[in-house]
Amino acid sequence: MNGIPFRSLRSSAHLARRAPSATKPTFRHCNTASTPQSTTTPTTTIDLPDLSRFNKNKMPSKQINAADFPLLQTCLTDNKEWAERVSHENPGFFANSAKGQSPFLLWIGCADSRVPESVVLGRKPGEIFVHRNIANQFHHNDDSANAVLMYAVGNLGVQHVAVVGHTACGGCLAAHGAPKPDENATESSALSRFLDPLIKLRHSLPEDASIDDLIVANVKKTVKTVCESDVIQANWKKAKETGTQPVYVHGWLKDLSTGLIKDLECSEGPDF
Known part of the structure; x- marks a missing residue:
C-alpha cells in the first residue's frame, strides 16, 4: 500500500505476557512535601496534580494503565511492529513525516x-x-x-x-x-x-x-x-x-x- 504495509493477522507475540517492569513508579501529590522512602527497587517519582478542586459529586475515577487490558496491549504491540516494518521498508519515513x-x-x-x-x-x-x-x-x-x-x-x-x-x-x-x-x-x-x-x-x-x-x-x-x-x-x-x-x-x-x-x-x- 504505497510503501506502508497493512497487516490484519496477529502475531504470536501478542500472546506473550508483559514482562514486569524493572522500575516501579511511586506517586506523590503536588501539594505534599513528603519524599518517597528508599526501597531496594529503583523508583521513579511522578508528581500528581491536586484534584481537590474538582466537583466531588461526580463519580470518582482511578488511575489505570491501557496496557492492563489485553486487547489494548495487542494494539500497542501491533503499533510497534508496524512502525518497525515501515522503518525497515522505508527508512527515514517517520523522520520526514515529522517535519510537516x-x-x-x-x-x-x-x-x-x-x-x-x-x-x-x-x-x-x-x-x-x-x-x-x-x-x-x-x-x-x-x-x-x-x-x-x-x-x-x-x-x-x-x-x-x-x-x-x-x-x-x-x-x-x-x-x-x-x-x-x-x-x-x-x-x-x-x-x-x-x-x-x-x-x-x-x-x-x-x-x-x-x-x-x-x-x-x-x-x-x-x-x-x-x-x-x-x-x-x-x-x-x-x-x-x-x-x-x-x-x-x-x-x-x-x-x-x-x-x-x-x-x-x-x-x-x-x-x-
Whole structure:
C-alpha cells in the first residue's frame, strides 16, 4: 500500500505476557512535601496534580494503565511492529513525516469504524486530512468541522474535499425511522441534536424514500453545505481574483459489501 504495509493477522507475540517492569513508579501529590522512602527497587517519582478542586459529586475515577487490558496491549504491540516494518521498508519515513504534512484531500466522513480513509484509499500517512462524525455531516454552526475545513484549505492548501457516505450508515438508519423533530422539546441529547438536520432531511424526501435514498441525499446535501461555507466561498473568491486553483468538493459513497467507493457525480466548484 504505497510503501506502508497493512497487516490484519496477529502475531504470536501478542500472546506473550508483559514482562514486569524493572522500575516501579511511586506517586506523590503536588501539594505534599513528603519524599518517597528508599526501597531496594529503583523508583521513579511522578508528581500528581491536586484534584481537590474538582466537583466531588461526580463519580470518582482511578488511575489505570491501557496496557492492563489485553486487547489494548495487542494494539500497542501491533503499533510497534508496524512502525518497525515501515522503518525497515522505508527508512527515514517517520523522520520526514515529522517535519510537516501536505495532504491533497480533506475527507469528511462518517465515524463508522468500517470506513478508515487512508486504508480504503490505499494512501500513506500525511496524504489525507480528516474530519469524521456521525453520518458524515457538515453543519454551519459546528466549530469543529469549520475549524478543520479552515485549517485544511487555508493552512495546508488541500485541493479537494470529499464528503464520503457509506451503505448501512447507522446515523441515517436512526434518522430514517425517527419522527419529525419536536420544535418545542425541552430535553435532548448531543446525539439527537446532531442528527436533527438529518432527520429533517429524511422528512423532506418522499414518504417511500429508502435508507439508501437518504444516505445519498445526505452526501449530496453536505456537498452543497460545504460549498456554502465561509471558507469555501472565500477560497473561490480568491481563486477568481488571483487566478489560482480553487478547491473542489466531491460526493462519494463507499459500499461496505464490496469495499469500493463510488463517485456520486455531484462535484462542485466555482462558476467562473
